[in-house]
């Protein structure tokens with residue numbers, strides 16, 4: 001059995017190789033539903049002109065570019081990713097859209113932002129993170145948000161049930177064996193433990209996917 005560190009490296013290597021084809025591949029595979037899901041999640045984030053937003057594990061930078069359009073030239077969108085090729089690709093394609101930038105950053109390590117962002121977005125990334133580091137990532141997010149800030153997490157639903165559970169498990173066993181531990185992850189509990197409030201989940205496609213909105217403050 002491969003060690004946890006080795007499994008993580010294997011996943012990152014995959015993103016390194018796949019960066020230029022990632023969006024095209026998933027758009028074709030899902031008949032553009034991948035992008036549709038991401039757009040729905042951005043809508044739930046409700047980006048506004050002039051806001052400072054972060055796309056955590058920003059991949060190709062496409063979602064960050066949509067958020068950059070929404071916040072306009074007075075706003076700022078920062079993307080962070082651990083894959084050098086993803087960061088280079090996003091800089092090449094979307095760099096200089098507004099005041100934002102794409103950073104090479106392992107999000108499980110402290111990022112140095114405090115009370116800075118109005119909103120944090122992340123899609124299809126939390127399930128990729130090492131099991132023991134997910135809480136730390138939510139802690140860094142909580143710290144990096146302004147008092148009235150919010151976070152949107154778009155991903156598989158770890159608590160999926162019924163037939164949808166079978167579909168998710170088969171998919172993970174085939175393509176994401178390293179991340180099967182995600183199904184024992186109690187995301188809401190961890191968000192609450194970190195201090196997030198007003199947590200609301202929006203199920204998508206029979207509950208296989210989920211978009212979660214969480215706020216830093218109670219009101």
Ligand SMILES: C[S@@+](CC[C@H](N)C(=O)[O-])C[C@H]1O[C@@H](n2cnc3c(N)ncnc32)[C@H](O)[C@@H]1O
Pocket residue numbers: 012015038056057058059060063080081082083086105106107108122123124125128129
């Ligand atoms: C499945 S892709 C999703 C990319 C993008 N958010 C999207 O929705 O298309 C997961 C991304 O998370 C990044 N990633 C994985 N572990 C990371 C870490 N510890 N720190 C930063 N990025 C990470 C990968 O490099 C990859 O780009």
